[in-house]
Amino acid sequence: MEAENLINVLRREKKILNELKSIATQKQVALVSNNREKLDKSIKDEERILPLIQKIEKERLAVIDEFYIENQQVRSDYHLETLLEKFSSFLANNTAEEIKSIQFELKTLVEDLTKLNKQNMYLINHSREFLKETMATVMSATEKSILDKKG
DSSP states (O other): OHHHHHHHHHHHHHHHHHHHHHHHHHHHHHHHHTOHHHHHHHHHHHHHHHHHHHHHHHHHHHHHHHHHHHTTOOOSOOOHHHHHHHHTTTSOHHHHHHHHHHHHHHHHHHHHHHHHHHHHHHHHHHHHHHHHHHHHHHHHHHHSOSSOTTO
16 A cells, blocks of 8 residues: 555655764764864764665655555645545545654754754855954964064
């Protein structure tokens, strides 16, 4: 049954997004503590998980397509809200509730990830600005002595 396939894909997507959230949190800790090793590990972990997110997203879209085809309906979009509205009469109550629950959790995860990514971007940009200012100070110091040599 396509509803069960959809639930399985959504569960896997949630698991992957939870892992990405954990990585983003670790990245934030690495940025704040200026820990290069942890930052490098976080970046590598992100690079490893991003293709998984793309793959699971393709699976989710394919399962939604199959769901519409199986129920002889025309898909207007890939939103779970639309699917639930259109097929609530076909779905068992617990199945619809589970899809709604996972959808809410996914939405919350995406919001949390967006917030973490914005915070991390702020930290990165702040570090860049600090580095630029430091380099400007060092470069101007080569033109003028930092210490008075008259001593």
